[in-house]
Amino acid sequence: MFQTSILHINRHALVNNLEFIKKTIGNKPRMSSVIKGNAYGHGIEVFVPLAESCGVDHFAVFNADEALRAHKSIKRNSDIMIMGMIDNLELEWAIENRIEFFVFEFDRLFAAIEKAKEMGKKARIHVELETGMNRTGFDESEMEQLINVLKANRKHFEFVGLVTHLAGAESIANYTRITSQIKRYKAYYKRFKRHGLKPKYRHIASSAASVTYPDTRLDMVRIGILQYGFWPSPETFINYTVKNETNIDPLQRVLSWKSRVMSTKYVNTGEFIGYGTSYIAKNNMKIACIPVGYAHGYSRSLSHQGRVLINGQRVDIVGVVNMNMLIVKISDIPETKKGDEVVLIGHQNGSEITVASFSDFSNQLNYEMLTRLPKEIPRIVEF
Numbered sequence: 001m002f003q004t005s006i007l008h009i010n011r012h013a014l015v016n017n018l019e020f021i022k023k024t025i026g027n028k029p030r031m032s033s034v035i036k037g038n039a040y041g042h043g044i045e046v047f048v049p050l051a052e053s054c055g056v057d058h059f060a061v062f063n064a065d066e067a068l069r070a071h072k073s074i075k076r077n078s079d080i081m082i083m084g085m086i087d088n089l090e091l092e093w094a095i096e097n098r099i100e101f102f103v104f105e106f107d108r109l110f111a112a113i114e115k116a117k118e119m120g121k122k123a124r125i126h127v128e129l130e131t132g133m134n135r136t137g138f139d140e141s142e143m144e145q146l147i148n149v150l151k152a153n154r155k156h157f158e159f160v161g162l163v164t165h166l167a168g169a170e171s172i173a174n175y176t177r178i179t180s181q182i183k184r185y186k187a188y189y190k191r192f193k194r195h196g197l198k199p200k201y202r203h204i205a206s207s208a209a210s211v212t213y214p215d216t217r218l219d220m221v222r223i224g225i226l227q228y229g230f231w232p233s234p235e236t237f238i239n240y241t242v243k244n245e246t247n248i249d250p251l252q253r254v255l256s257w258k259s260r261v262m263s264t265k266y267v268n269t270g271e272f273i274g275y276g277t278s279y280i281a282k283n284n285m286k287i288a289c290i291p292v293g294y295a296h297g298y299s300r301s302l303s304h305q306g307r308v309l310i311n312g313q314r315v316d317i318v319g320v321v322n323m324n325m326l327i328v329k330i331s332d333i334p335e336t337k338k339g340d341e342v343v344l345i346g347h348q349n350g351s352e353i354t355v356a357s358f359s360d361f362s363n364q365l366n367y368e369m370l371t372r373l374p375k376e377i378p379r380i381v382e383f
């Protein structure tokens, strides 16, 4: 493998986070590990077997392609659930391989029932309800027909889940909207039950709701960002610290990103560094080139602002982030040489560059920064 940087995936951190989640949600709900967006940048192929080895047995993806990748990666008997896109033509594959999928409109529901009939197998469905996010889900006007169709076709599907998704549980500003969604969901559930339609799992909570709204935990929770060691929002973390009278962050970042110094050189006072004239050396300087740029997911908006760790020191990016390279000032650590470790995200000798600091500077959310890490960067598990 030839590469200019490596993503390290730390098993201890994952175990720690899963323990925290377990402690928070209690024993009742089953955890579905959300691995859409290439497992939030951690890499589906690496993350799935690792999470399985830590006891995870249910994974949630966005589409059929991610489900296929997860399916090829599982080593145990874990279940896979598609929460978003599956083409009607992909349903056969899903049914054949016992892949669970959300159903939120009649076209997919009818296609799934047809396919299941034809194959003599059951489609494993999660029925998604519209409760106020206004994205996907059956709404009130469709409910009667939905219930009738489900009752008439019991033989052809396994009613795995009754689902809704909350529109922003990570912010108290959405409190009214969220609580009204929860209420609507509960009313729908009762209606389904009255018709003898009982799902195996009721689930509505993602990371934020699981922590902030205990009554959303139900039978299953869909946990993404927390398991990777990040809070859905600073507010969710503060809410947690207040409720638990602590200021310690119980989460540990699973991912770190490392590269090496490619070359070093001296620059005289008054010289411009890099493209254009945006950076001028005010003194004689020593600089280092790092072989990572925006093509590798290192945002160009970190030009002049980003920091990396070399020899345990925080050093500044000078000039603009290039496509495949960035330049840092190493005047304070002139002993730095070619091949020295560079930490772009993570720890080195007691200092840390967090994804949050990174995203603050680049105006990206943790979620976005992580999922932009290209698939091509190798992921290595640290035990």
Ligand SMILES: *Cc1c(COP(=O)(O)O)cnc(C)c1O
Pocket: 034, 036, 083, 165, 205, 206, 207, 208, 222, 223, 224, 225, 226, 232
């Ligand atoms: C992404 C997603 C989740 C997980 O969200 P986190 O905030 O990362 O926990 C849960 N449910 C659905 C439907 C999602 O799309």
